[in-house]
Amino acid sequence: MASDTNSWFEDSIQTLTYNRNQRVWSIIVSLFGDLARAPGDRISGSQLSRITEPMAIKPEAVRVALHRLRNDGWIASEKSGRSSFYHLTQSGLVQSEAASPRIYTRDVIYPDVWHLCIPEPLRKSERDEQARIMRREGYVSVAQGVYLGPEVAPKRDDCLTISGDLGVLPRWLKQQISPPQSVKAYEDLEQALDRFAQILENAPTPTPLEVATLRTIIVHVWRRALFSHPDLPDAFFPEGWRGTACRHKVMDALDRLGLPGLDSLSA
Amino acid sequence: MASDTNSWFEDSIQTLTYNRNQRVWSIIVSLFGDLARAPGDRISGSQLSRITEPMAIKPEAVRVALHRLRNDGWIASEKSGRSSFYHLTQSGLVQSEAASPRIYTRDVIYPDVWHLCIPEPLRKSERDEQARIMRREGYVSVAQGVYLGPEVAPKRDDCLTISGDLGVLPRWLKQQISPPQSVKAYEDLEQALDRFAQILENAPTPTPLEVATLRTIIVHVWRRALFSHPDLPDAFFPEGWRGTACRHKVMDALDRLGLPGLDSLSA
Numbered sequence: 150m151a152s153d154t155n156s157w158f159e160d161s162i163q164t165l166t167y168n169r170n171q172r173v174w175s176i177i178v179s180l181f182g183d184l185a186r187a188p189g190d191r192i193s194g195s196q197l198s199r200i201t202e203p204m205a206i207k208p209e210a211v212r213v214a215l216h217r218l219r220n221d222g223w224i225a226s227e228k229s230g231r232s233s234f235y236h237l238t239q240s241g242l243v244q245s246e247a248a249s250p251r252i253y254t255r256d257v258i259y260p261d262v263w264h265l266c267i268p269e270p271l272r273k274s275e276r277d278e279q280a281r282i283m284r285r286e287g288y289v290s291v292a293q294g295v296y297l298g299p300e301v302a303p304k305r306d307d308c309l310t311i312s313g314d315l316g317v318l319p320r321w322l323k324q325q326i327s328p329p330q331s332v333k334a335y336e337d338l339e340q341a342l343d344r345f346a347q348i349l350e351n352a353p354t355p356t357p358l359e360v361a362t363l364r365t366i367i368v369h370v371w372r373r374a375l376f377s378h379p380d381l382p383d384a385f386f387p388e389g390w391r392g393t394a395c396r397h398k399v400m401d402a403l404d405r406l407g408l409p410g411l412d413s414l415s416a
Numbered sequence: 417m418a419s420d421t422n423s424w425f426e427d428s429i430q431t432l433t434y435n436r437n438q439r440v441w442s443i444i445v446s447l448f449g450d451l452a453r454a455p456g457d458r459i460s461g462s463q464l465s466r467i468t469e470p471m472a473i474k475p476e477a478v479r480v481a482l483h484r485l486r487n488d489g490w491i492a493s494e495k496s497g498r499s500s501f502y503h504l505t506q507s508g509l510v511q512s513e514a515a516s517p518r519i520y521t522r523d524v525i526y527p528d529v530w531h532l533c534i535p536e537p538l539r540k541s542e543r544d545e546q547a548r549i550m551r552r553e554g555y556v557s558v559a560q561g562v563y564l565g566p567e568v569a570p571k572r573d574d575c576l577t578i579s580g581d582l583g584v585l586p587r588w589l590k591q592q593i594s595p596p597q598s599v600k601a602y603e604d605l606e607q608a609l610d611r612f613a614q615i616l617e618n619a620p621t622p623t624p625l626e627v628a629t630l631r632t633i634i635v636h637v638w639r640r641a642l643f644s645h646p647d648l649p650d651a652f653f654p655e656g657w658r659g660t661a662c663r664h665k666v667m668d669a670l671d672r673l674g675l676p677g678l679d680s681l682s683a
Contacts (some may be wrong), residue, residue: 305583
């Protein structure tokens with residue numbers, strides 16, 4: 150029966166990794182953000198290998214990814230005996246904490262009031278830099294030189310701002326915010342989540358390590374879809390957009406799996 | 417003493433026509449809009465000549481201007497005996513009526529709520545036409561593809577709109593709405609109005625014809641300043657902008673002069 154017992158897990162992995170383009174460093178980011186986001190959390194090199202192995206990720210690829218993330222100041226490592234332990238740096242903790250409401254909130258509540266912020270019109274050569282700065286400040290670019298932000302505009306005397314109610318959102322804006330490939334990405338994700346829910350229905354209770362692997366993949370594919378577009382209410386997306394449906398299905402899957410303790414992940 | 421009595425009038429004309437660039441058709445528009453804006457009002461060719469003569473406008477220039485305005489469908493004429501009588505057409509009446517609140521209101525009240533309207537971003541080649549249409553709908557262009565309108569946005573599904581409060585207006589916008597030459601135009605106008613008020617102080621009571629000439633010039637120079645920028649509250653203009661001061665001084669001058677009846681203008 151061992152092969153049967155395992156097939157649900159392999160099927161699940163197959164189903165959830167439908168999205169072939171896996172970047173290992175990005176998977177590691179998902180993994181830490183999901184399993185080891187609290188200060189003091191640490192994961193050993195061998196735990197990382199055990200979690201990522203079922204996704205067919207080679208140990209060398211994990212090592213390269215860890216190296217990159219350490220260089221980026223996102224994780225730090227320390228040796229203890231013959232093992233290496235990894236944890237989020239202060240900056241990694243802050244970034245994971247900042248991203249997690251968007252990733253993990255089941256019912257996102259958006260403001261009723263929004264504002265547009267229009268900085269001084271610039272020459273073409275300076276526009277990209279301005280857009281970069283505005284996006285870093287949390288604005289969504291809705292047209293050239295026009296930025297949308299939540300709530301009432303902060304006091305600033307360099308921009309024309311207006312705070313208030315948005316009207317009906319025009320089709321061109323919806324298509325710009327969510328192009329067809331983004332709509333398709335959610336359709337694919339929803340299909341995978343539905344299939345995974347079916348598999349899980351008839352599966353034995355997963356081991357903590359299996360849970361860690363499955364959660365990592367789910368969070369990873371969810372993050373990929375989510376961060377391909379700005380964080381905006383449903384009204385900004387085209388009809389047939391499955392983002393909110395996927396959100397609920399992701400949360401259902403994670404609730405179903407539960408969160409494994411880090412100490413349960415040592416074989 | 418006849419030369420002394422006349423000198424206040426000549427001085428006034430000199431003072432108020434500081435702005436050399438007089439377009440006769442535009443002066444005639446000011447004249448009708450001020451003196452003969454009501455349905456049924458008509459002015460004879462000889463009245464027109466008598467009103468414009470002191471401004472050193474030649475009768476041929478008046479005839480050319482009348483011809484142009486008739487071709488534009490703005491005025492119509494009819495013969496009565498050897499005289500021609502002119503009146504605003506239906507379209508001329510409507511346009512004059514539409515412009516007059518902006519020209520004649522002493523204390524303009526602006527809305528608290530404004531909206532921005534952002535149509536679909538277009539190619540360069542189509543932008544001018546879009547801007548033209550938006551301006552015709554009463555919008556002020558504040559940045560490329562960004563239009564400001566009063567009150568809550570009308571329901572329209574082709575634009576991103578937001579209705580609400582404007583923040584502090586940025587300097588770049590004020591300078592765009594009122595460039596230095598526009599600021600200077602009001603300074604010049606105010607100076608002329610102040611000087612004219614002084615002259616009037618010591619002048620004999622003007623005749624109805626003198627009043628008609630002076631009103632025409634005042635309304636003309638006022639319209640020229642006024643229509644060089646969009647109709648917006650003081651907050652949109654740079655510090656030191658004398659638009660509102662000029663508005664009060666124009667209204668004072670017109671009140672002081674009074675409105676002559678058309679029948680009092682026949683010599």
